[in-house]
Amino acid sequence: MKNRYLYMKLLISFLILVLIFLFFYAIFKNDWLWSFFAIIMIFVSFVPSIFRRYLKINLPFLFDVFICLALIFHMGNGLLDISNNYPIYNKFTHFFSASVIAFIFLILIFVFNEYHRGIATNTLKIMFDVVVITMAFGVVWEFLEWTTDFFFNLNTQPSLDDTMGDLFADTLGGLLIAFFAYFLIKRGILRRFSKDFKKHFENIIDND
Numbered sequence: 001m002k003n004r005y006l007y008m009k010l011l012i013s014f015l016i017l018v019l020i021f022l023f024f025y026a027i028f029k030n031d032w033l034w035s036f037f038a039i040i041m042i043f044v045s046f047v048p049s050i051f052r053r054y055l056k057i058n059l060p061f062l063f064d065v066f067i068c069l070a071l072i073f074h075m076g077n078g079l080l081d082i083s084n085n086y087p088i089y090n091k092f093t094h095f096f097s098a099s100v101i102a103f104i105f106l107i108l109i110f111v112f113n114e115y116h117r118g119i120a121t122n123t124l125k126i127m128f129d130v131v132v133i134t135m136a137f138g139v140v141w142e143f144l145e146w147t148t149d150f151f152f153n154l155n156t157q158p159s160l161d162d163t164m165g166d167l168f169a170d171t172l173g174g175l176l177i178a179f180f181a182y183f184l185i186k187r188g189i190l191r192r193f194s195k196d197f198k199k200h201f202e203n204i205i206d207n208d
Contacts (some may be wrong), residue, residue: 008061013069016045022075028052032154034079041071060193070097092168094138098173102134106181107194123185127178134174138167
């Protein structure tokens, strides 16, 4: 158990170092926009640790790994232009990131449903909400891409087909997590997995 904990910490540290390396690489390329994005991404990579330290929510270290990987994939797409040589890379990045977002929302919806009956009436409603929220997040992301293209003369949305392909990949990520959600909920795995979230919300409710 201790070895697994150590390996996960080393893996997370390595992934954060990759993000820091990409930050310096962006500076080396005089790509100030992606240097700024890299700073934001480095901060986001520490969010799970902040939750553990200051909010006392014992998040699984897989959260750190998946979030860091999603950020690195996006840096590879925007800073390294990998998708220019491998177009499928962009769709994979959207699919993976959407899956991470969908899983986070799945836990939040599940926990809120445990405390406020009626937000999601049953398992199928939770699955539906996860897919719709993930799709909505994908739309917001496409708006952000359009905004950066407009103001910074980038080319993150080269065509309508590219945008629709991104949204399709986002939807697939949401559907995948919704599919697994059914079994995670029915077998009680999600309840055990999210117990620390539940405990934290109990403290908030008691303090109010």
